[in-house]
Amino acid sequence: MSTRVFGILAAILVGAVLSVIATMAVLSARNPGPVATVTSPASDVSVTASASSPSAPSPTMGPLPADPCHAGAVTYCALNPAVTQATIETTICVSGWTATIRPPSSYTSPLKVEQLAAFGYADQNPKDYEEDHRVPLELGGAPRDTSNLSPERGASPNPKDSAENSARAEVCAGRATLQQEQIAFISRWLAAYPGYR
Template sequence: MGETFTGASDPKTARIMAFGDLFKAASHRMLGFAGLAIALGGLGGLIVMLNAKPEERLLPDPDLTPGAVVDVSLEEMCEPGYAARVRSVDSSERKQAFRMYGLSNVDRRDYELDHLIPLSLGGSNDIKNIWPESRITKPWNAEVKDTLEDVLHREVCAGRERLGNAQWAIRTHWIQAYRMYVGSEPERFVAHSRPGF
């Protein structure tokens, strides 16, 4: 299993990488704020923290979920049904993912156990690539990320985008990647990528 990612080989990837660096610094601060909010204000403090910008609370912690890929050919990855054939996350990994994110007393139906780098883009079933992603937050949620995954898969399989660039974009900051590849407003079932990409 390879876990290497393409670097800033073009301007589009360089922009996504810059967003990712900013996010990584912000995410560490947000995790610290979450602990402080609980310690100082209990549930009320946590609610204040959860009212932060969607970008700051709907991206996985890069230390817990850095992303991981498998070595798969484009031909195999682009075959219809590939993702369904290779999907394999057992119940112990599911529990571990929720535990890692401190989500013990939640309705799990409100979350999708998501692959940060989707299987349809060569993502792995490794715990480093999965996290509980909200289904119910607005405007950014698991359903919206699914749209980005569909668009990136189509772009890669049509030869209009490099697989490494797509993997890097979605693992670094999937919301910024959505804005670059799909558009600024979240939609579901978008049948096209952003003009010019």
């Protein structure tokens, strides 16, 4: 089996695992009920969530992963170390905060062209894409880390932007944790682009 095929299969498996993890974590946080756990042998990640304490470990289950951007040796995104659950009130929950950290187009435009070629997109016209953050800045994504940036088809704003704003509102209102929404975005991104590695 070639390295590329193995990488694609690994990405699909990790995407499926993260999707299940994100769904269970978000549903458990939003709907009180029994604690749910998902353990993935592929990534050795164990996630536990409950409505009263979404990220607290239980006696039999582990906590949410400290860094949801990594599954084994694979990096899917990057987080901004300045944004944590403890700092959301002074970072992502402050109106206009993301504008202070968003990279300029002089950085993202050349990166978009480079990534379109590197990722082998059939349509190489950069005007058909925006360079987007896999974990949105609104949820603590790293602004300039290339592992958190990729070309996304369509202009800005797009439907993903409103989903980012809704997720941020959930975190800032205390209805979901920062990690839960980060994991949800990562799993949705992997599901949309299963060949990514």
